[in-house]
Structures are given as structure tokens and as C-alpha cells.
Amino acid sequence: MLGMPSGDHDSQRSGPARVPGPAPGSLPGTVPLMAPARAIPQAGELRILAPTAILGYGFPEASFEAGLARDPHVIAVDAGSTDPGPHYLGSGTSFVDRDAVARDLRLILRAAVARRIPVLIGSAGGSGAGPHLGWTYDIIRSVAAAEGLRFRLALISADVPRERLSAALAAGELVPLGPAPAATPEAIAATTYPVAQMGTEPFVAALDAGAEIVLAGRAYDPAVFAAVPIRAGFDAGLALHLGKILECAAIAATPGSGADCMLGTVRSDHVEVEPLAPQRVCTVTSVAAHTLYEKSDPYLLPGPGGVLDLRSTTFTQVTPRAVRIAGTVLRRTPYAVKVEGAVPAGYRTIAIAGIRDPVLIGQIDAVVAAVRAEVAANLGVDSSAYTLSVRMYGKNAVMGQREPYVGPPAHELGLVIEAVAPTQRLASQVCGAARSTLLHIGYPGRISTAGNLAFPFSPSDLDMGAVHRFSLHHLLTVSDPLELFPIRVEQVGGAS
Amino acid sequence: MTAVPLVEIAAVIRSKNAGPYELTLDVVFTTREWYERVVAAHALTAEVVARAYGVPVEDVLHLVEFAPAAAIKATLRRPLVCGDPGETDVYGAQQHAPLLALVLDLP
Numbered sequence: 001m002l003g004m005p006s007g008d009h010d011s012q013r014s015g016p017a018r019v020p021g022p023a024p025g026s027l028p029g030t031v032p033l034m035a036p037a038r039a040i041p042q043a044g045e046l047r048i049l050a051p052t053a054i055l056g057y058g059f060p061e062a063s064f065e066a067g068l069a070r071d072p073h074v075i076a077v078d079a080g081s082t083d084p085g086p087h088y089l090g091s092g093t094s095f096v097d098r099d100a101v102a103r104d105l106r107l108i109l110r111a112a113v114a115r116r117i118p119v120l121i122g123s124a125g126g127s128g129a130g131p132h133l134g135w136t137y138d139i140i141r142s143v144a145a146a147e148g149l150r151f152r153l154a155l156i157s158a159d160v161p162r163e164r165l166s167a168a169l170a171a172g173e174l175v176p177l178g179p180a181p182a183a184t185p186e187a188i189a190a191t192t193y194p195v196a197q198m199g200t201e202p203f204v205a206a207l208d209a210g211a212e213i214v215l216a217g218r219a220y221d222p223a224v225f226a227a228v229p230i231r232a233g234f235d236a237g238l239a240l241h242l243g244k245i246l247e248c249a250a251i252a253a254t255p256g257s258g259a260d261c262m263l264g265t266v267r268s269d270h271v272e273v274e275p276l277a278p279q280r281v282c283t284v285t286s287v288a289a290h291t292l293y294e295k296s297d298p299y300l301l302p303g304p305g306g307v308l309d310l311r312s313t314t315f316t317q318v319t320p321r322a323v324r325i326a327g328t329v330l331r332r333t334p335y336a337v338k339v340e341g342a343v344p345a346g347y348r349t350i351a352i353a354g355i356r357d358p359v360l361i362g363q364i365d366a367v368v369a370a371v372r373a374e375v376a377a378n379l380g381v382d383s384s385a386y387t388l389s390v391r392m393y394g395k396n397a398v399m400g401q402r403e404p405y406v407g408p409p410a411h412e413l414g415l416v417i418e419a420v421a422p423t424q425r426l427a428s429q430v431c432g433a434a435r436s437t438l439l440h441i442g443y444p445g446r447i448s449t450a451g452n453l454a455f456p457f458s459p460s461d462l463d464m465g466a467v468h469r470f471s472l473h474h475l476l477t478v479s480d481p482l483e484l485f486p487i488r489v490e491q492v493g494g495a496s
Numbered sequence: 497m498t499a500v501p502l503v504e505i506a507a508v509i510r511s512k513n514a515g516p517y518e519l520t521l522d523v524v525f526t527t528r529e530w531y532e533r534v535v536a537a538h539a540l541t542a543e544v545v546a547r548a549y550g551v552p553v554e555d556v557l558h559l560v561e562f563a564p565a566a567a568i569k570a571t572l573r574r575p576l577v578c579g580d581p582g583e584t585d586v587y588g589a590q591q592h593a594p595l596l597a598l599v600l601d602l603p
Contacts, residue, residue: 082513082515082578083512084587085578085579085583177515178515178518178557179518179573180517285507285524285566288564289508289524289565291562291564292522292524292567295520296514296515296557296558297558297560297571298560298562298569299560310564313564314564315564387582389582391584398584398590398593399584400575400582402550402591402594404548404550404594404597405593420581469579469580470516470577470578470579470580473517
């Protein structure tokens with residue numbers, strides 16, 4: 001096969017065993033399959049319904065119904081991502097709308113409770129820290145109350161005590177991932193909500209404890225999809241590879257969508273994926289290409305306790321709509337979990353404005369530099385106390401220094417003036433000073449002397465609130481896959 | 497040698513974060529034949545990607561040829577950690593433009 005992986009870049013990849021070891025998921029008390037009242041699959045296969053790429057992104061009811069008609073053994077959805085940036089983890093807020101999450105949960109819980117299908121939800125609230133878990137828990141309880149639903153709910157938290165991280169740092173058991181810098185005691189102390197990504201084991205343990213609905217904090221994206229097949233004794237490598245695809249729901253279909261349902265089927269020596277909306281299909285290319293998505297190396301995918309090895313994976317078109325995957329192997333590694341965190345980095349205020357004057361556009365860099373100097377001189381505040389930046393859409397705002405375009409300037413520019421400072425008040429003051437200075441500053445050849453900016457809004461300035469930066473992106477070695485992820489099981493909606 | 501614009505032989509050219517510290521670029525070719533020609537000619541390498549982005553070749557952390565998808569993937573060090581002050585593209589989803597202009601020399 002072409003293109004063997006070149007480096008040993010991800011530290012979690014180090015030292016993969018040649019032969020898969022015993023499954024760490026085979027915990028004492030593991031039962032063969034499923035939550036209460038579900039039969040063991042007769043046909044030797046297990047079906048997983050993935051309604052949507054992120055809880056709250058939505059899905060068509062017709063697709064969901066088509067999925068239910070296939071009699072799934074589990075409904076699973078991963079709610080999380082670090083893609084929206086550090087703010088949501090750092091501030092403990094969700095990047096998905098509360099009513100949108102409630103809508104998805106209403107449809108999922110109603111169907112699941114009526115049919116006694118277990119539901120697994122990972123990375124609650126997007127980032128999976130305590131506030132996100134609590135936020136989603138509140139939504140689940142209010143949906144259950146409104147719909148008169150009763151079920152046993154497991155809550156699995158993923159918050160990592162700071163003392164645990166400090167001890168691991170001292171012991172050399174907190175290792176940076178990829179280009180991330182080494183952790184420091186200061187970064188650990190300032191991290192608002194440190195979380196770790198759980199593997200499949202806490203989900204299996206929650207099901208073993210009798211949970212019908214499992215709501216988890218930060219989780220390895222494929223874990224919610226792979227947990228039930230692994231618990232049933234199916235191959236972990238295949239189950240996790242299936243999870244890698246299902247975690248984005250119909251994004252791996254063509255045409256792709258993050259807001260539509262996908263069905264996964266697990267059998268003894270392969271898995272299959274198929275979209276549930278008639279206008280979509282899975283092709284070998286769409287599924288194989290999805291394996292590339294958001295990863296640095298598609299052949300070796302590290303996760304908690306093992307590396308998925310795709311070097312012998314095959315993709316086969318089995319029906320015009322379904323693709324079969326075989327050959328993926330999980331190579332066990334010393335158990336480590338990914339730790340994530342963010343720290344506060346001040347407050348932001350922005351202003352949005354347009355420029356249409358060609359004389360000004362022709363010398364905008366010099367004018368912005370003059371504005372910057374004037375603000376620094378007039379504000380009465382040490383300029384090292386804040387950062388002021390001006391993004392100019394129409395002039396390298398998207399790619400910055402890496403922009404390869406050289407050619408005539410755009411006929412208009414969109415400006416975002418941004419100030420970040422230790423307090424919202426100072427950020428607002430700096431942004432306001434930059435905005436008013438730029439509005440009226442003179443420049444050589446100026447003929448438009450009434451004002452330099454076109455504001456779309458009044459008020460022109462917007463306080464954006466707290467700013468965060470990522471502070472942790474590390475691997476933490478653990479002795480037990482359950483160690484950091486306490487499970488609480490409770491009855492929702494009265495005794496059943 | 498023939499000069500072949502990458503956009504004419506690729507079905508997908510995209511960029512995205514691979515975690516907060518890395519930006520990953522995917523090129524999925526229209527056919528397996530084009531993929532194999534490009535791979536055989538070493539026409540899309542870490543050096544080519546580094547030049548297109550104006551970065552040192554050490555900033556190209558990986559370059560992987562992925563036959564199952566007829567794709568070549570390159571992963572760059574992010575110019576800024578995702579969301580850090582000065583960020584221009586939080587998701588990294590609009591950093592593919594330099595690849596659109598690439599012209600490959602193929603035998």
C-alpha cells in the first residue's frame with residue numbers, strides 16, 4: 001500500500017503492540033448485551049442510529065423514522081468539538097442553542113423510551129465539562145417532565161481535578177500532543193474547566209449499572225458509538241472505526257450533511273454505514289475521504305488505550321447506498337486520555353465598519369498604523385495593557401501572512417476593529433478610541449473629509465465578553481479507564 | 497512533462513483544524529489514475545505545500561498519501577493556536593486557497 005505513515009508525531013502512538021491485547025472493557029460484571037428489556041440480536045448484527053453530527057444540529061424527522069424502522073440497538077450522538085475554539089470550554093457555555101438541543105432530545109428520548117432503545121450522549125454541551133453536563137442534564141429533565149418520560153439516567157462527569165494534573169506533570173505523565181507546548185503549574189492553576197476524553201469503558205460501566213440513557217461529559221468522539229458493540233463482544237477496532245464515521249452522522253455521505261441521520265451496522269468481521277435520507281448515498285470515496293477529516297494521519301488514529309490502525313482497511317460498495325469497512329485493527333497502548341482546557345485571556349470589544357473610498361483603500365495600512373499610534377498616545381493607558389487589531393476583509397483578513405494573492409485591491413473593505421484588554425471597560429475604551437480616530441483621521445490626498453467609515457449598525461461597538469485561550473492539549477496516563485469518570489445513576493420521572 | 501492545474505484533477509480541496517494546534521489540508525483526486533500519477537511523480541510533496549503556504553518545510557508536520565480515498569493529506573503547524581489573539585479562521589476551514597493555484601508537473 002502506498003503512503004505508509006512517515007513520522008511518529010502523536011505521542012499516544014508510541015509503542016503500539018503488534019498483537020491486540022485483552023480488552024480493557026472486559027470489566028467484572030460485564031453482561032453480554034444491552035440495557036434491560038432488550039433482546040440479544042438474533043441475526044448476529046448490531047445496528048446503531050446516529051441522528052445528527054452534534055446534539056442540537058437537528059435532523060429530519062423522516063430520516064429518524066427511517067432509522068427507527070431498522071430497529072436500532074442503540075441511538076448515539078456525540079455533542080462535542082473543540083472546533084468552535086477555546087471560549088466554550090473556557091467559559092463553561094454551549095456553542096449550540098438550548099432550544100435546538102431540547103428539540104433533538106425530545107425526538108430521541110420519546111422514541112428511545114417508547115422502544116426501550118438505549119441512548120448514549122457524549123461530550124455534553126459541546127465541551128463536556130461540569131457546567132456543560134449540568135446544562136444538558138437540565139434539558140433532559142425538562143424534556144422528560146414535559147413528555148412524561150421515565151428512565152434510568154447515568155451521568156458521567158469528565159472533569160479532571162487540578163491536583164491530579166499537577167501530580168501528573170511532576171511525574172512526567174502529562175505529555176503535550178503534537179505541537180502543543182509543555183504544561184506548566186501556572187497553566188494548570190488558571191485552567192477554568194480541565195476535562196479528559198473518556199473512552200468506551202465508562203459507557204459500558206454505566207450500561208452495566210442499569211442505565212437506559214447515558215449522558216457523559218467530554219468523551220472520545222467514537223466512544224458513544226463503539227461502547228454497545230464492544231460490550232456485546234464485537235471487535236473493538238471495527239466498532240471504533242464505525243464510530244469515527246458515525247460521529248459526524250451524514251457528513252460522510254454524499255451529498256453530506258451534519259444535520260441528517262446515518263445507520264451503522266456491526267457484524268463479526270466488518271461494519272457498514274448507510275445514510276437514511278433517500279437523496280444521500282455512501283460511496284467508497286465519501287466514506288474513505290471522511291477518514292481523512294480533521295485528523296493529521298489517516299492510517300493511525302490514536303485514542304484512549306489504543307491506536308486504530310487503518311493500514312489494512314478495505315472499503316467496499318455493498319449496495320448503491322451502503323459501504324462496508326473491514327480490516328481495521330485496534331492496537332492496544334498504555335491507557336492515556338486526552339486532556340483539554342482553556343484559560344481566561346481578558347475581554348473583547350469589536351466594531352464593524354466598511355470602507356469604499358479608493359484613496360483611503362490605497363493607503364489603508366499606513367492609516368491604520370497612524371490610528372494605532374494616535375490611540376496609544378491619547379488613551380493615557382500603557383499600550384502593553386491591551387491588544388488592538390484591525391482585520392480588513394478584502395485585504396488578507398482570512399489568510400494573513402500566508403495569503404498568496406497579489407493583484408489589484410478590492411473596491412471595498414470590511415473592517416473588524418478588535419480590542420482585547422484585562423477588563424471589558426478598557427477593551428471598550430480602546431475599541432471606541434480606535435473607531436472614532438479611524439473615522440476622522442486625515443491622510444494624504446483625502447477628498448472625503450466627512451468621515452472614513454461606513455457603519456452598518458448603531459451602536460457601532462459590541463462588547464463580546466470574556467476571551468479564552470487553549471491551555472491544555474495533553475495526554476494523561478491513567479491506571480484505570482474509569483478513574484477520572486465517576487458515574488451516577490438516577491431515576492428520572494419517578495420510579496418505574 | 498505536462499503542467500496540470502490541481503483544481504482540474506481534484507474533486508475535493510479543503511482545510512480544517514486537526515485539533516487546536518494543527519491545520520490539515522486534504523486533496524481528494526477525481527480518479528485513482530490521477531492520484532497514482534501524482535504520487536508516482538512526487539508532484540505534491542511537503543516541499544510543494546511549504547512553498548505554496550510560504551512556510552518552512554519543518555512546519556509541514558505530515559504528508560500522507562492515502563490510497564483508499566485517492567487522497568493526499570498535509571498537516572501544517574497552525575500559525576496561531578486556535579482562538580489565540582490575532583486568529584483569522586477559528587475552524588481553519590478557509591485556508592485552502594493556496595492549493596487552488598497549484599500547477600503540478602506530471603510526466
